[in-house]
Amino acid sequence: MSIRAERKRRGDISLEEPIGVDRDGNEITVGDVLGTDEDAVFGGAMEAVAAERIRALVESRLSAREKRIVVLRYGLDGGEPLPQREVGRLMGISRSYVSRIEKKALAILREALGEGGKELV
Template sequence: MQFRREKKVGPTVSLQESLDTGKDDSALTLSDLLQDTACMEETCEKKDDASRLRSLIEALPARERQLVLLRYGLGGQPPLTQSETAQLLGISRSYV
């Protein structure tokens, strides 16, 4: 069974394995060619932004907080249209 799995997947390749040698005899590796998509700085900024947004929403009066949560789907529910939000809150669509 292990043999079949290896045959389907192929050999394991190291990210540090040399692919080519440049003009100045520096080795080009697979890790040099792959882009790092998990940027720690961006992740931290997004978490910080989300935390700040939560604290700002919590500071709103209850009715406005409910409107924002319903309209933009921030309470774990899908966002509602302007008309749906107005109908749920019993207000005119222009107030949403």
């Protein structure tokens, strides 16, 4: 029975398995090679925080109509972002009116975000 178990685990390796040494003589492990870049992890966390802040501002600062347009246009509800023409059709208003409301809503969000809102589309 233990022979079968060993055979199944034969291809398994530990993340702490040494695979060589670097120029300074330090041991390099599988985990060192496969590790995630810390900047990527930090960047992802910062994006999540920014997205949550924007969602909170959409909820608190925009009217119901502005909110619905921004949510539909940018897919903030997890849906697919829609073009202005489609948003207008769903809401029973013209594409140009959607554009004006969207522009006003984004200006409100930019102002609420302060200088950090310059990246907001």
